[in-house]
Amino acid sequence: MSESWPQPDHRTPLRRWLLIAALPLALQLVVQAPVEPVFNGDSNRHVMTSVFFRDFLTDLPLGHPKQYAEQYYEQYPALGLLIWPPLFHGVVGALMTVFGTSVWVPRGFVLATFGLAVFCLHQISRRRMSADQSALVTVVFSAMPMVFLYSRHVMLEMPTLALCLLSVDRVDVWLRTQRLRNLYAAAVVAALAALTRFDAVMLLPTLVLLAVFEGHWKRLLNRHVPLAATVALIVLGPTYYVIWREMGDLHLRQAAESVSGTTSQILASGSLWFYPSKIPEQAGWAVAGLMIPGLIVAFRKQHRGAAGVFAALLIGTYLTFTPLAELRSRHAIYWLPALAYFSVLGAGVLSTRMASVVRKPAAGGSLLPVAILLALTAVATLKESVFCVTGYAQAATVILDQTSPGDTVFVDGWWDGNLTYQLRHHDPGRSRRVVRADRILYDFTNVPTVDFRQYVSSDCEILQAIADVAPASIVFEDPQPFGRIEISEQMRRLIMTTPELFPLRKVVPVSSTVPQARSFVLRIFDVDLVRLHAHIQHLNTVAKASP
Secondary structure: OOOOOOOOOOOOHHHHHHHHHHHHHHHHHHOOOOOOOOHHHOHHHHHHHHHHHHHHHHHOOOOOHHHHHHHHHHHOOOOOEOOEOOHHHHHHHHHHHHHOOOOHHHHHHHHHHHHHHHHHHHHHHHOOOOHHHHHHHHHHHHHOHHHHHHOOOOOOHHHHHHHHHHHHHHHHHHHHHOOHHHHHHHHHHHHHHHOOOHHHHHHHHHHHHHHHHOOOHHHHHOOHHHHHHHHHHHHHHHHHHHHHHHHOOHHHHHHHEOOOOOEOOOOOOOHHHHHHHOHHHHHOHHHHHHHHHHHHHHOOHHHHOOOHHHHHHHHHHHHHHOOOOOOOHHHHHHHHHHHHHHHHHHHHHHHHHHHHHHOOOOOHHHHHHHHHHHHHHHHHHHOOOOOOEEOHHHHHHHHHHHOOOOOEEEEEOOOHHHHHHHHHHOOOOOOOEEEEHHHHOEEOOOOOOOOOEEOOOOHHHHHHHHHHHOOOEEEEEEOOOOOOOHHHHHHHHHHHOOOOOOOEEEEEEOEEOOOOOOOOEEEEEEOOHHHHHHHHHHHHHHHHHOO
């Protein structure tokens, strides 16, 4: 790159990697770490599904795996089996057999995949840029708000991104060297990415565009390309067949019709601009601003070849996710490495211009755009909301202390999966059973405004549904932290106004920094089943006697 900093780099690789790690590590230490898995509603399912795999590997029910999974879900109804591909949960479950069921196990694994993503990005960048520039690309990428957020929480985006970058890296090497082992490695890694999250489909357009932009599109006609694709399908096929057999076309329907009730409308107003408009939110305004001159410069002849892989990431991500019905900014996490590259390219352009004005190529003034890029990106990350919730672990210990092995716990709440995980984590013997209110009183697909089903209506029906599962303890969030489900609210009022049936055991305060969440507590009740059945019988007798 001619418009940049041509000074030779004399630092050792170790010192350079320490420099790369300094800013993101500082951000991780400054911002309070999340404690309980609640992020996005999916985090607790990812943790609990990993615990399932840990227990599966411990019990080894090889003769009846489906029956085992169904029975496990009946005991701990907070799993994401077949909703997501199983690789992440299987790997973390294996780690949990060694390190226990702590949430820090999957968090540590996600952080490790972040390290892999940084390494792959550095390798891709280093083939095209100086050591200083490639280090800067990785630092900018690491400090982006979305990267920082998804490297801290138990979510699938960062592991998938790391595997996608590794696949791109191997294809990049294959296109340059024609060493076939890199092509087959890329195919296997792409399959592993697809076994982590369905979003890995973005590799299909991205890898084709990479070959085209690098000027090697004829190599796609090589007979080893379909052979490598066949290897990927062999790795991927058995798992996807099971998902299709059990779930049908659910995932395809969700891609076309979102859980919020909207349908895919690629030409609808705002759809084409949705993901570009989210770049400041994903990467910060500094990256969004500096990537514009970077994109302009990338079209110049001397930069065109080097920018090809990043243009492929950018366009491949856009083409994959824009048609989806569920437009979510986190889908576009896969183009953030490209945004980092183009913003550094833009900073280099401005640095060169400023250096020519002050006539001092290495002067501090010429590095001002770089400093602004790093500083503002870090500031944008620090301003990100921290999803930190505590209280459910304490509630779980209270419930375990007041109940006995074999007892049932009745749970109603937005973060019921977090409580389910805490009950399992603090009960190694797996001696309690969890029953969710949204399986016996009501149900909905993902949000209460869509596909809502209500199974009971009167107070007597609510009490009968509770009595049928015979819980020893009831726990719910009060008030409901998000929205308001009327039948759930009715159940809460009924329990709190009949202390003779449901004596209050404890109120556990919940500390939450989650945006839009109301302040709430966890109320834990004992259940007097003898009086409950007698009360229901009395209500039925009165109802029959009424004219």
